[in-house]
Amino acid sequence: AQRVTQPEKLLSVFKGAPVELKCNYSYSGSPELFWYVQYSRQRLQLLLRHISRESIKGFTADLNKGETSFHLKKPFAQEEDSAMYYCALYNNAGNMLTFGGGTRLMVKP
Amino acid sequence: DAGITQSPRHKVTETGTPVTLRCHQTENHRYMYWYRQDPGHGLRLIHYSYGVKDTDKGEVSDGYSVSRSKTEDFLLTLESATSSQTSVYFCATGRGSPYEQYFGPGTRLTVT
Numbered sequence: 413a414q415r416v417t418q419p420e421k422l423l424s425v426f427k428g429a430p431v432e433l434k435c436n437y438s439y440s441g442s443p444e445l446f447w448y449v450q451y452s453r454q455r456l457q458l459l460l461r462h463i464s465r466e467s468i469k470g471f472t473a474d475l476n477k478g479e480t481s482f483h484l485k486k487p488f489a490q491e492e493d494s495a496m497y498y499c500a501l502y503n504n505a506g507n508m509l510t511f512g513g514g515t516r517l518m519v520k521p
Numbered sequence: 522d523a524g525i526t527q528s529p530r531h532k533v534t535e536t537g538t539p540v541t542l543r544c545h546q547t548e549n550h551r552y553m554y555w556y557r558q559d560p561g562h563g564l565r566l567i568h569y570s571y572g573v574k575d576t577d578k579g580e581v582s583d584g585y586s587v588s589r590s591k592t593e594d595f596l597l598t599l600e601s602a603t604s605s606q607t608s609v610y611f612c613a614t615g616r617g618s619p620y621e622q623y624f625g626p627g628t629r630l631t632v633t
């Protein structure tokens with residue numbers, strides 16, 4: 413069975429500090445992974461996906477198949493980055509996403 | 522926002538009553554999904570649809586049913602609401618792998 417684990421429920425950092433939100437997955441096939449973000453009082457929205465290898469709002473994520481991880485990183489956190497972040501794994505067989513439990517990022521001034 | 526709306530946005534109901542939540546999309550996406558969001562659990566899939574009249578169960582489907590009679594509408598029914606179904610419900614749509622899903626604004630349901 414596929415599973416997505418985000419070990420940290422809450423991550424608190426100061427503005428300007430580096431950020432790493434951890435995501436580990438288990439999946440027998442070739443994974444398609446996403447990061448979604450939910451800002452306060454807003455709907456979930458896509459932040460980035462591994463197949464496009466893009467950087468959005470300064471965030472990057474690299475798929476490490478050996479460690480089965482897809483950690484989200486940003487070198488210098490900003491206060492507006494405070495939000496709930498979800499890692500998600502695509503199940504091609506059912507066209508479904510499996511989400512991790514989420515990590516709340518708080519960036520303090 | 523991919524033209525996804527949910528109604529109602531907030532609802533308080535009593536234990537044992539039936540409740541129907543509606544998701545409407547204007548993007549003609551084939552796939553539609555219902556999730557519930559609970560602290561510590563993230564989002565869990567309740568039911569999904571891969572076309573008109575084609576639906577299937579997700580991870581937490583007990584106590585819920587769905588219907589999709591038109592491409593644009595996906596209804597979620599709580600047959601007899603219980604307090605454990607107090608949650609925030611999100612609808613999502615998508616074109617299937619490898620594309621992302623688009624989310625509605627959510628419905629906050631409280632069962633007293």
